[in-house]
Amino acid sequence: MNKIILIGLSLLSFASQALNQDPVNVKAYTVVIDEPKGLSIWTGDARVVQGSLTLSADKIQIFNVKHRITKAIASGSKNKPAYYKHNQPKQSHFVEATALKITYFADKQFVRLQGDAHLTQGFDSFSGGVLNYDIKNDKIIASKSKNDTQRVKFKIKL
Numbered sequence: 001m002n003k004i005i006l007i008g009l010s011l012l013s014f015a016s017q018a019l020n021q022d023p024v025n026v027k028a029y030t031v032v033i034d035e036p037k038g039l040s041i042w043t044g045d046a047r048v049v050q051g052s053l054t055l056s057a058d059k060i061q062i063f064n065v066k067h068r069i070t071k072a073i074a075s076g077s078k079n080k081p082a083y084y085k086h087n088q089p090k091q092s093h094f095v096e097a098t099a100l101k102i103t104y105f106a107d108k109q110f111v112r113l114q115g116d117a118h119l120t121q122g123f124d125s126f127s128g129g130v131l132n133y134d135i136k137n138d139k140i141i142a143s144k145s146k147n148d149t150q151r152v153k154f155k156i157k158l
Helices: 002-017
Strands: 024-027 030-034 039-050 053-065 068-075 082-087 094-099 101-105 110-121 124-134 139-143 153-155
Touching: 053 101, 068 082, 082 101, 094 101, 094 124, 110 139
Parallel strands: none
Antiparallel strands: 024 039, 030 039, 039 053, 053 068, 053 082, 068 101, 082 094, 094 110, 101 110, 110 124, 124 139, 124 153
């Protein structure tokens, strides 16, 4: 029973940190909760939805400190990459992204996409080995992959 309450408290704190106060819904086939480490691991078609924010992957790890979510890591595969979608207040279109690994830093309002990273913002699209998206400042920084196999590409409609 305590673990269910912890999940509820963690998700409520996640909701309060997000851009709006919508409830957080999490679905997965399996969840492992490690209270002392402040970590919950959701596996099997895991999906987190809060308002217009969606994060889905084969595995999502949610880290919290004192029942306050600090970070979420979504891990996918080549066949089924991790997925991020969010409607930003400054944008008229959704921001959508895929990568092998997506890390969402809740406090910083920052998303890091690693491995075959793609991000679409309205009619603009970016891809590279690593993409960093600063939600708060609406800023994208793209980098090549460490092994130089993925160069940065972008398409912008003016």
